[in-house]
Amino acid sequence: MSKTLFDKVWDAHVIKKIENGPQVLFIDRHLVHEVTSPVAFLGLKNRGIKVRFPERTFATADHNTPTRNQHLPVADPLSANQLKMLEQNAAEHGIPYWGLGHEKNGIVHVIGPENGITVPGATIVCGDSHTSTHGAFGAIAFGIGTSEVEMVLATQCILQPKPKRMRINVHGKLNAGVTPKDVALYIISRLTTSGATGYFVEYAGEVFRDMSMEGRMTVCNLSIEMGARGGMMSPDEKTFEYIKGREHTPKGEAWDTAMEYWDTLKTDEDAIFDKEVSFNGEDIEPMITYGTNPGMGVGITMGIPTADAVEGGAATYAKSLAYMDFQEGESMIGKPIDFVFLGSCTNGRIEDFRAFTGIVKGRKKAEHVTAWLVPGSHKVEAAIKEEGLLDILIEAGFELREPGCSACLAMNDDKIPAGKYAVSTSNRNFEGRQGPGARTLLASPLVAAAAAVTGKVTDPRELLELATA
Amino acid sequence: MAYDKFDVLTSSAVPLPIENVDTDQIIPARFLKATEREGFGDNLFRDWRYHPDNSPKEHFVLNNPIYSGKILVGGKNFGSGSSREHAAWAVYDYGFRCVVSSFFADIFRNNCLNVGVLPVQVSAAFLQQIFEAIEKDPKAEIEVDLPEQSITILPTGAKETFDINPYKKDNMLNGFDDIDFLLNLEDDITAFNAQNPL
Ligand code: SF4
Numbered sequence: 098m099s100k101t102l103f104d105k106v107w108d109a110h111v112i113k114k115i116e117n118g119p120q121v122l123f124i125d126r127h128l129v130h131e132v133t134s135p136v137a138f139l140g141l142k143n144r145g146i147k148v149r150f151p152e153r154t155f156a157t158a159d160h161n162t163p164t165r166n167q168h169l170p171v172a173d174p175l176s177a178n179q180l181k182m183l184e185q186n187a188a189e190h191g192i193p194y195w196g197l198g199h200e201k202n203g204i205v206h207v208i209g210p211e212n213g214i215t216v217p218g219a220t221i222v223c224g225d226s227h228t229s230t231h232g233a234f235g236a237i238a239f240g241i242g243t244s245e246v247e248m249v250l251a252t253q254c255i256l257q258p259k260p261k262r263m264r265i266n267v268h269g270k271l272n273a274g275v276t277p278k279d280v281a282l283y284i285i286s287r288l289t290t291s292g293a294t295g296y297f298v299e300y301a302g303e304v305f306r307d308m309s310m311e312g313r314m315t316v317c318n319l320s321i322e323m324g325a326r327g328g329m330m331s332p333d334e335k336t337f338e339y340i341k342g343r344e345h346t347p348k349g350e351a352w353d354t355a356m357e358y359w360d361t362l363k364t365d366e367d368a369i370f371d372k373e374v375s376f377n378g379e380d381i382e383p384m385i386t387y388g389t390n391p392g393m394g395v396g397i398t399m400g401i402p403t404a405d406a407v408e409g410g411a412a413t414y415a416k417s418l419a420y421m422d423f424q425e426g427e428s429m430i431g432k433p434i435d436f437v438f439l440g441s442c443t444n445g446r447i448e449d450f451r452a453f454t455g456i457v458k459g460r461k462k463a464e465h466v467t468a469w470l471v472p473g474s475h476k477v478e479a480a481i482k483e484e485g486l487l488d489i490l491i492e493a494g495f496e497l498r499e500p501g502c503s504a505c506l507a508m509n510d511d512k513i514p515a516g517k518y519a520v521s522t523s524n525r526n527f528e529g530r531q532g533p534g535a536r537t538l539l540a541s542p543l544v545a546a547a548a549a550v551t552g553k554v555t556d557p558r559e560l561l562e563l564a565t566a
Numbered sequence: 567m568a569y570d571k572f573d574v575l576t577s578s579a580v581p582l583p584i585e586n587v588d589t590d591q592i593i594p595a596r597f598l599k600a601t602e603r604e605g606f607g608d609n610l611f612r613d614w615r616y617h618p619d620n621s622p623k624e625h626f627v628l629n630n631p632i633y634s635g636k637i638l639v640g641g642k643n644f645g646s647g648s649s650r651e652h653a654a655w656a657v658y659d660y661g662f663r664c665v666v667s668s669f670f671a672d673i674f675r676n677n678c679l680n681v682g683v684l685p686v687q688v689s690a691a692f693l694q695q696i697f698e699a700i701e702k703d704p705k706a707e708i709e710v711d712l713p714e715q716s717i718t719i720l721p722t723g724a725k726e727t728f729d730i731n732p733y734k735k736d737n738m739l740n741g742f743d744d745i746d747f748l749l750n751l752e753d754d755i756t757a758f759n760a761q762n763p764l
Contacts, residue, residue, distance in 0.1 A: 112754050118733025121751060125764045133650065135601035144745070150759065161599060175599035182601045219764045226649035226673060240673060242651035244680035244743070252748040254755060258731060260672075290586060291643040294672055324646065326672055347764075354763050390586050390646070413585040413641070506595040506648075515618075527590040527647060529613050 099365035101262050102331050103297050106237045106362065110220045112254060119256040125219040127249050128205045129156040129192070131183040132508070133224030137247035138186040148190040149253045155214055156187045156194040159204045160225075161508045164471050164498035167197045176509065190250075203474020203500045206230040206442035210314065211476050213343025217332035217359045222249055227442050227524060229320040232329035233313035234336055235362045237297070239327040260326045261371040263296035264364075267304040269378035274558040276452065277312035278444055278522065278541035280304060281319035282384035282394040284376065289408060290392040294324030296372060299364060304378040305330055310339045311448035318443045319524060322391040331363050383557055385429050386526050386539040389417040393526075397544065397556050400428050420528050421536050422516075429538075429554050436519035437468040437549040438531070439542055440498075441505035444522035445473030447480045449542040454486045456546035456560050462494035463552030469511055470495055471503040493550070507532045520548040569682025571741040575664055575710045576720070578635035580627055581700045587640050588647035589674060593656045595648075606652055607659030628660075632704040639696050639708075640667045645674025654681045664710050666717065668693040679734045680743065686710060686717055692726045695719060712738060 100108070113121040134156075141147065148154055161176045171177040180196065187194035195201040201208055206227055209215040217235035222228060226240035241255065249255055267280060285292075298320050305313060313330055320328030337359070340346045347355045382396040395402065401418070403425040404411045418425065439445070439453050450472065462468055470490065472478040478500055481487050487497055504511040505523040507530065513519045515534025522545050526537035540548075543557035550560070597609045615626050622629045638657065644667035645653065654677040657665060665683060668690045678685045688696070699706045699719045707720040712735065718725040730738075737743065748755075 112758050113751065115733050118731055121748065121754075123755070123758050123762065125762065132598050136603045136651075139602065140745075146749075149755070173599075179599055179601055216764060224649060224651075226647070240649035242649055242654070242673060242677035242680060244651060244677070248745050248748060251745050252751070252755060253759065254748050254751070256733075256744045256748065290646055291669060291671070294643075294669070324643075324671060351763075358763055390588065410585050410641070412583075416584070508595045508598060525588075525590070525647060527588045529594055530590050533594070533613055533618060 099368040101364045101368045102299050102362055103262055106218050119258045121254050122257055124222050124249050124253055124255055126214050126221045127154045128209055128223035129154060130160055130205050131158050131179045132160040133243050134246055135182045136243050137250055140247040141250055146251055148250045151191040154192045156183055156192050157202055157205050157208055158196045160502045162197055162501040163509050164501050164503045164511055167499045200475050204442045204502055207445060207473030211474060213340055213346035216340055216346055217336060218362050226321045227318050229327040230314050230318040230442055232317040232327050235329055235332035260297040261295055263293055263372040264299045264301055264370045266302040266375040267378050268302045271304060271378045274383055274543060274561050275381050276541040276543060277308055277315040279381055279384045281316045283381045285323045285392050286394040288323045290322060290390050291324040296325050298325045298328035300328055300330045309448060310335055311446045315443055332359055383544050385544055387423055387429060389420055389526055389528050397429060400426050432554045434520050434548050434553060435517040436513050437466055437545050438504045438519055438521040439545050440471030440503050441523035443524045444542050447477050450481050450486055452542040453546040454489050456543055456557060457493040457550055458489050460493055460550040462549055466549055466552050468495050468549050469498060469504055471498045472500045474500050504531050520545045569741055572684055572712050572738045576707055577637050578705050579637035579639050579700055579708050580633045580635055581697055582627055582640045583697050585641035586643045586646055589645055589650050589653040590647055592653040598652055603655055606656035610656040610660045636662055637664045637708050638662045642669045644670050646671040649673045651677045654678045654683055658683050686728045688726050695724050
């Protein structure tokens, strides 16, 4: 029978099917961080059991860590305690732990691929919804809750009903100034934040084939924001090129064996999807969000839609605009902003820093703008320095922070103050996500850079033109 | 994690007729620093419930003594966003055993089922009827019958059935969790691991 990419990877990991119930899925790699794991480890302790396969489990500290002075003790006692717990739990169970200051430390979804933990055809879970990022390599990767973290620690398996299959095609080419982030925000704005709920998405089409691995990660990362369980893409030469030789990828004969399996990871031509949608790359322009969920995005030159043009309740829509202090129909261009956040597992990789730097080069940060530039990992940080990007950023009036989730979820001190506007390259613009009362405009690194140097929402294409003219 | 068995629940309900209620609203990230599973109910809907100075926001429904009960009724696409199970803990810890909506986000639904909160998905029309019944009488009782998989608005008698995976239903009825089940598959798991290429 013809199978989709998703079916192939899923079916290869099913240990048992419960009649009328979920399936027992074996998990190849489990990523653990400090926030969603302590209660799971406590559960193991109460049951008197150990982590079943510590060699399949990797721990990092990222969600709740400062982005300055990481060499000093963490000041907040609750955060410090959470970090200490993870370190202890990792030591007790023999799990590799890449804590603060470790050269491999960084955001869990950035360091997975960097260190070759993420490979095609694997099943990968983590107690964080943006685990979908790893789908860029042709893995089935999804976020889980703490009970499930405990489940995987205890048994390396998870009980899951098999999601339905959906394919999202984006054909054609992207216009200049349009990035993978814009493609994802465009799709979410079309499908809404619940448009893919119950599905596992496969991305297909020329636009994704043309994307770098970094770009593919950004797209898969945002799958969860359309409600999908996860998103994935077929591995190709770019994928194998990227992973080859990384620390945890198979070597020698093991690589060849894996390659035999990886070569099969394509959707069969006549395979059937439960749902399929298609878009054209040429129709997409740089995107920005105006509301309080990631589906509330528009092309940067379009105005905020009027209530009658959006799906869903008018009251909910009005509440959202009131929170942002925006009016229906208004233009987004020219809106003054206060903060810029470049970072997160969505856009905190080297390519994102290159894009940002490309725009700010030879310009100056707007004086009233506070900019937080937070690399996704120490490896990204090192590359920023090696490639000379840091000098350009400093010249333009920016500074670089130390890696972590930072203002993406604002559990640490990096909180946008109430009422302030932030153009953020992260993934969620929910009320209070970046700090109580904070107002978030999600966008690409290019849009963020344009806002950082002009102090307002600006079409980055204008600055790109000047740069290339 | 062990929780109380669920059978038939009859209770008044708390209405929250807002769509896309995300888990950052249910429990803001700054309350995720705990290393134990206690006390999350106090911070359920924290920023909708309290002013920054911790005084209650009078207009928010949890601060309105007219409304009470073990059932929370929310608008469409309830529980979107972050995978934090703390959201489901907060709902449970506050005292809710059941959340009713016309649509749930996937991870939140799973998390609820894992911690003993029953997510009941009803039609949009039925959801509207529930909101109307509560508006008419805040003490209006709703009956959620898990064995029968039905939900009834007692004052009007309106009734709908709901779906639940039979395996999860069995767990809920017995207060079991998945780990007990998986631990019994030890031999299968060891065998699978041995032939796994990755
Ligand atoms: S950067 Fe944000 S979305 Fe990514 S892992 Fe950290 S908190 Fe989660």
